[in-house]
Amino acid sequence: MDCRSYLRAALLIGGLLLSARIFAGVTALEPTTTETASSESNFSLPFEFDAEETYIAGADVVRGHRALRDFDESDNILEFVLTPRIKFGVLRLGAEWERFSFGFPDRAPLPNTLQSANLVLGLDTQFSDSFLIRVEAQPGMYGTNNFGSNNFNVPFVIGGTYIYSPSLQFVLGIGVDVDRKYPVLPGGGVRWQMNRQWVLNAVLPKPRLEFEAAKNITLYGGATLKETNFRVDDTFGNKHGIRRLNNAVLTYSEVRTGVGVDWKITSAITLSGEVGYQPYRSFDFYRADVRFHEDDGAPYGMISLHGAF
Secondary structure: OOHHHHHHHHHHHHHHHHOOOOOOOHHHHOOOOHHHHHHHOOOOOOEEEEEEEEEEEEEEEEEOOEEEEEEEEEEEEEEEEEOOEEOOEEEEEEEEEEEEEEOOOOOOOOOOEEEEEEEEEEEEEEEEOOEEEEEEEOOEEEEOOOOOHHHEEOOEEEEEEEEEEOOEEEEEEEEEOOOOOOOEEEEEEEEEEOOOOEEEEEEOOOOEEEEEEEOOEEEEEEEEEEEEEEEOOOOHHHHOOOHHHOOOEEEEEEEEEEEEEEEEOOOOEEEEEEEEEEEEEEEEEOOOOEEEEEEEOEEEEEEEEEEEO
16 A cells, blocks of 8 residues: 555544544533633633634646646635533534635636635533543534535534543544445544653544643644535536536545644633645546546645634
């Protein structure tokens, strides 16, 4: 099995986590700490937000003898989620938008925009002192430049965290997406605080090794895995001479590897920056047997702002 096959296998195993991103860290499922409770007490309705921008420099993808050369990519994410407490746990009620923009040449047989706009409907609940559960659905539109009724989809996940000890937790779950090549997939990871400064946070879709350099500064190295399904419009295939691509499902996948820093500006707000290399990317119309894959990787840079109040 070559390097690209290994990367593809990793994406399939982590596919259930990529669109919902609910296992990006075990802390999302842990009981509220004294520090976060203090910050939330100032707000009658607690909430979380994320804003992220990633730029990937020029790279190539190929399909047979057809190649698309030196195109760049911009990935933008905005998310806002209310997290009120109820009798059974913590609700997650919000919305998310993500947009991939590609610098493809004119008449390229791939869409220059992929975007999703969806609701976040979930619940975090605690079965016991050591077993926490999250159920989350993301009903919404997953398409290209313009949305239509055919773009609607409802991917969802059911996952749990087992707290073996304060320093060791295990995450496990399943994800369902009817538009995916494999509709139901398992996934998970482990978070291990090895000592006061080092944490192995090997939880998809962002496994990483963290080092606490200062009270409010964390350095890390790791990866980001993404895989989301989008549906193109009814005439996309006609416009590009491949009629079977009309209304087709496109699975977009990529892997990023890099190093970064988290700066905790306050107890509730974190600013992050990251640089690295993207070794894998794939545009796969799997039902139509049309797939473009990475021919040459590219460097990238990312900046994000996260808040939890």
